[in-house]
Amino acid sequence: MIKKIKRNIVLLLILNIFFYFKLTSQVEAQNAISLSVTPPILEAMVMPGKEIKQVYSLTNSGGDTIITPKIYYFETSDDNGNVSLTDTEAPEWVKYDKSPFNLKFQDEKQFTVLISPPEDAEEIDYFLTLVFESTAPTDILGQNAIFYKTQIGTNILLTISKDGSPQKGAQIVEFQAPKIIDSVFGEISYKVIVRNIANSYWKPNGKIILEGNKSLKLAPLNVVSGGTRQIRCIENEAIVDCKIKGNLKIGQNKSTIEFSIDDDPKVYKETVNTFVFPFIYLFVTIALLTIVKVQGIFNIWRKRK
Amino acid sequence: MIKNKLFLLILVIPIYLYVSKDVKVVQAQERIESDNYRIIFPNFNSGAGIPASDNYSLNTTLGQTAPGLFSSTGFRVKSGFQYISSIIPFSFSISDIQKNFGVLTPNTPSTSTSTIIVSAGGAGSYSIKAFENNPLQTSGGADTIIDTLCDTTCSETTAGSWTSSTKYGFGFNMSGNDVPTDFTNSNYFRQFSDVSNAETPATIMNSANVGRERTATITYKVNVSDVQPAGTYQNVITFIAVPGY
Secondary structure, eight states: OHHHHHHHHHHHHHHHHHHHHHHHHHHHHHTSEEEEEEOSEEEEEEOTTOOEEEEEEEEEOSSOEEEEEEEEEEEEOSTTSOEEEEEEEOOTTEEOOOSOEEEOTTOEEEEEEEEOOOTTOOSSEEEEEEEEEEOOOOOOSOOSEEEEEEEEEEEEEEEEOSSSOOOOOEEEEEEEOOSEEETTTOEEEOEEEEEEOSSSOBOEEEEEEETTSOEEEBOOOOBOTTOEEEEOEEETTEEEOOEEESOOOSEEEEEEEEEEETTOOOOEEEEEEEEEEOHHHHHHHHHHHHHHHHHHHHHHHHHHO | OHHHHHHHHHHHHHHHHHHHHHOOOOOOOOOEEOSSOBOSSOOOOOSSOOOOOSSOOOOBOEEOOOTTHHHHHSEEEEESOTTSSBOOOEEEEESOSEEEOOSOBTTBOEEEEEEEEEEOTTOSOEEEEEEESSSEEOGGGSSEEOBOOOSSOOOSSSOEEOOOTTOOEEEEEEEETTOOTTOOSTTEEBOOEEGGGTOOOEEEEEESSOOSOEEEEEEEEEEOOTTSOOSOOEEEEEEEEEEOO
16 A cells, blocks of 8 residues: 555656646747748749739747738848848738737747739749748846847749740859869869859759769759859758769769759750879878888998998 | 545646647648639659648648649649658747846946757758847937947957957857857857948858758857946847748
8 A cells, every 4th residue: 555655656746747847848938939930932933813822831839929921022142042131022912911910829820922913013033031020028127138039931932924934044153073083082072053044043953974973963952033053962852062972983084064944955064074093092102112212221221331 | 446536637637738738730731722723633742652631731842843734724833842842841949038138247248148949851041140120228229338349350240259358348159050150269259230220130040951950059248338327228139030942
């Protein structure tokens, strides 16, 4: 009987400790800002006069807050696909409820954006970011302090086109590989930068082929009109650096990049050469010969002495 | 017997309360529709299989890829990054909603930290930018604690060493994943971009690969002189978290 009571007490104690830590972490979460939005990107092509509706999901894992939605144009800020928000709001035919809404701890909000370009909408690309802005907390302590606000965004790449085939064009700005490497420890790492020279965004579909060796698949990253982007490679759904190591043949190694853009049959191509040489073997041979030579000189010197 | 039942009740009630609080109706995460058109069976470019259940929504990257579809429907839509099979939300968290510095003592720097976590499951790039609405100032802007110039010089885009207790102002340091390289160590600080002074938000974290739970610590530092007027100094820091395209 006493054994049973003891067991029960231990069980209750464990439960209490568990719930204490669980509640503590929830209290901490409510004193934080934690927002997530999905989908993180929307790519759409719409005919003037037609419309699409996208529902976003915004989840709050932090404290209760009031969220204000806004859609702004963005500009590219680098070659890696990062953006800078502008102050210019989306055209009026990108419709959404601009009213602030309350989002409580662990609440999820379904937020609808309706894109309905009019018949006379210009056939260009619109690069937009839907931003959810939290409000700064109210000051109740009257202390020297800083207050936080956050804006979390999700990008919209929108093409307005009557025929679904906007003009697309690419240019290889840079396709680089090392000129000379060691055959044992060296690797061929590629740098690829492409430019969009037309008026609609696209993704490259293609690869880098190392002649007689292997090929690397280019990541289908968006390149916006007028912009440049560094293209990396894709392996098992992960973006990785484009590089090849091992099994490199001694001598000239020819690497070719070839890709097309979206459904366009035109193939863009460029080649670079890397000279592979067994520097390490040469170094070891020279080192060994030097040692032998020095040893010989030393022996002669000792005999003379 | 009664004791046993009581024990069972004590055991079951908290478990029930805990479980019932967390169980939520799973709702559709993504939906694409139009008043005039509806995608009845979009193409799912995933070999991983599409999750399906009575209560489970499709959260798979989806898009229309069939040629000729545009002319019949008038639109073509792709949600999520097309090279990964799942739509993983883009998330931003910061461990606090405000930071209090308490009473500021002249020539004695006051510091405070927050933790930032960014997550997006390996798709695309991301950047976190930050700006202040104005420097730390009293209500109405009568008095201001200037943005730090560090020991010699620093700005909203370039960090500088700030160790002297006779150099005054407000600044921040970053450490952890994906932070700018000019934060050489914990003594290097920057100012926040001041939008009241027409400065553009500066990047404080970014990466070409998002990954999961990229974590950084932001450390604020305030140092005031003997002649700083008494008052309550405050400002608002805004963090902008946007995934790449």
